[in-house]
Amino acid sequence: MAHTMRVRRALARGTLRLTRWRLVGNVPTSGILVGAPHTSEWDWAVMLSIAWSHGARPQALISHTYFKGVVGWVLRKTGGVPLDRADPGAAIRALLEEADGPNAFLLTIAPEGTRGKGEYWKPGFYRIAEQTGLPISLGFVDGPTRTLGIGPTFHPTGDVVADMDFVRAFYADKAGIRPENRTEPRLREETEDSPTS
Secondary structure (H helix, E strand, C coil): CHHHHHHHHHHHHHHHHHHCCEEECCCCCCEEEEEECCCCCCHHHHHHHHHHHCCCCCEEEEEHHHCCHHHHHHHHHCCEEEECCCCCHHHHHHHHHHHCCCCCCEEEECCCCCCCCCCCECCHHHHHHHHHCCCEEEEEEEHHHCEEEEEEEECCCCCHHHHHHHHHHHHCCCCECCHHHCCCCCEHHHHCCCCCC
């Protein structure tokens, strides 16, 4: 396992040097790692590069429709967890049980849920952090500056609007790889009276 991680770290750092992307920040050992803006099919590789460069082994919730053939095998080997968006309960429950275990747990989530421009982020990253007590770290990719990495880490306070104001402030100048597909960080729950959990 240690040899595999050394190889992955060297591969990720070498790829970033060759493609002239700048890596900033540090990946936490445990927590919920937000991947945003999610604007292209390359974002999974980007988040893997960030994590592997720091020797981390994240898991990621990915639509179950991608888990077919060779692509499905690669996704599983690199930490992909199939998620049926029509019935996500089983996958989420299994992850929550794992998060309660003794080992380091790092879960990457793209809260936009789609590479296209949308109206709201999905609240799963916030709900899971609330339920597990794990911190949320803000991962990012910014095409115009060719910068990617990890920004601030915080624990949900229960004040969804204040927490999302913090998230919005961080991502305000992060464009993603395809800026036209960027979705403003906003949860539907911010405009509702009901809590997120």
